[in-house]
Amino acid sequence: MSNPSVHITGIGGYLPERIMTNADLEKMVDTTDEWIAERTGIRQRHIIAEDQMTSDLAVEAAKIALADAGITIDEIDALIVATTTPDLIFPSTATVVQSKLGGKDFPAWDIQAVCSGFVYGLAQAEGMMRGGMFKRVLLIGAESMSRIVDWTDRGTCILFGDGAGAVVLEAGESDDANGLIGSVLHADGSYRDLLKAHHPHAPMTPEMHHEPVDFRIDSAGAAAVEMKGNEVFRVAVTKLGSVVNEILAKHELKDSDIDWLVPHQANIRIIQATAKKLKMDLNRVALTVEKHGNTSSASVPMALNDLYVSGRLEKGQLILLEAFAGGFAWGANLLRWSK
Ligand SMILES: CC(C)(COP(=O)(O)OP(=O)(O)OC[C@H]1O[C@@H](n2cnc3c(N)ncnc32)[C@H](O)[C@@H]1OP(=O)(O)O)[C@@H](O)C(=O)NCCC(=O)NCCS
Numbered sequence: 001m002s003n004p005s006v007h008i009t010g011i012g013g014y015l016p017e018r019i020m021t022n023a024d025l026e027k028m029v030d031t032t033d034e035w036i037a038e039r040t041g042i043r044q045r046h047i048i049a050e051d052q053m054t055s056d057l058a059v060e061a062a063k064i065a066l067a068d069a070g071i072t073i074d075e076i077d078a079l080i081v082a083t084t085t086p087d088l089i090f091p092s093t094a095t096v097v098q099s100k101l102g103g104k105d106f107p108a109w110d111i112q113a114v115c116s117g118f119v120y121g122l123a124q125a126e127g128m129m130r131g132g133m134f135k136r137v138l139l140i141g142a143e144s145m146s147r148i149v150d151w152t153d154r155g156t157c158i159l160f161g162d163g164a165g166a167v168v169l170e171a172g173e174s175d176d177a178n179g180l181i182g183s184v185l186h187a188d189g190s191y192r193d194l195l196k197a198h199h200p201h202a203p204m205t206p207e208m209h210h211e212p213v214d215f216r217i218d219s220a221g222a223a224a225v226e227m228k229g230n231e232v233f234r235v236a237v238t239k240l241g242s243v244v245n246e247i248l249a250k251h252e253l254k255d256s257d258i259d260w261l262v263p264h265q266a267n268i269r270i271i272q273a274t275a276k277k278l279k280m281d282l283n284r285v286a287l288t289v290e291k292h293g294n295t296s297s298a299s300v301p302m303a304l305n306d307l308y309v310s311g312r313l314e315k316g317q318l319i320l321l322e323a324f325a326g327g328f329a330w331g332a333n334l335l336r337w338s339k
Pocket of ligand 1: 035
């Protein structure tokens with residue numbers, strides 16, 4: 001018996017209510033709307049409410065995706081949450097989401113590949129489903145990045161936002177050419193110091209507790225995002241340019257075959273560079289960076305959802321997803337839309 005195909009049969013996105021504009025940031029750090037918009041393409045981002053957790057954003061996106069697929073949580077076989085801002089160190093945010101959705105007795109776990117979490121998760125779920133392990137998987141990218149940025153650091157706090165995106169994946173007939181086609185994943189940990197956030201409970205040994213710490217902390221005393229922005233930018237453009245070529249070559253497809261590029265929404269200039277590499281006009285690129293900022297693992301599913309809810313996706317269209325993240329960890333997925 002050949003392997004089943006894997007399809008996105010439900011999709012949803014959720015953004016917390018509060019919007020923080022660049023004008024709001026002008027009052028907090030030495031920056032301007034003009035600088036942020038010109039260098040990043042970002043005009044606003046959504047910020048999680050005080051009484052919300054990452055799992056709450058994930059639950060809202062998941063409910064929409066389940067309703068869109070026309071199924072209930074009881075019909076799900078596995079739940080994966082990609083997040084770098086979990087509710088707790090343990091248990092996993094996925095188990096919290098499972099419980100909040102009223103699900104029981106199916107495996108639930110988190111994956112951590114920062115902004116590439118959803119792209120990694122899609123590859124992982126597809127492999128497990130093609131192997132016959134699960135028939136229906138709920139995959140969510142959810143983040144509250146605003147909780148781990150240093151709101152006094154103008155080089156990083158302007159970039160990030162909060163949100164969640166979710167998809168229901170279902171196994172289909174083995175001869176169906178639509179659905180997920182394949183993925184390419186990479187990581188190179190030698191770049192780890194260019195973009196990172198220390199563990200909130202570092203240092204690691206009892207003796208080290210007495211040593212001074214030299215990492216960045218936010219105003220509440222928690223570890224916060226540290227980044228060498230221009231170096232990250234340079235590597236991101238290069239690696240994304242090569243990974244999109246790699247995945248197309250692997251599946252014997254050409255630039256001109258792609259109907260939609262759904263990139264990680266970190267910076268409009270990085271997105272433009274990848275689109276240029278693929279000779280794609282920006283009107284064939286999902287763009288949410290202006291309104292969402294960088295929502296890490298939530299950015300790709302929310303961008304795909306944006307295309308879906310605006311009615312721009314058609315059955316059979318070829319979609320290329322890509323992301324670049326701290327680590328560095330990067331990758332791409334190809335799929336034919338089958339809804
Ligand atoms: C962060 C980023 C927007 C900065 O843009 P840049 O063009 O590289 O700018 P630089 O960091 O070289 O800084 C240029 C100047 O702007 C200043 N600057 C930085 N942030 C600023 C802000 N928010 N407002 C005004 N000025 C700012 C810097 O202090 C520097 O000033 P100087 O020349 O007087 O030293 C850009 O590097 C970037 O997007 N990098 C990738 C980040 C990313 O995608 N991370 C996530 C990957 S998943």
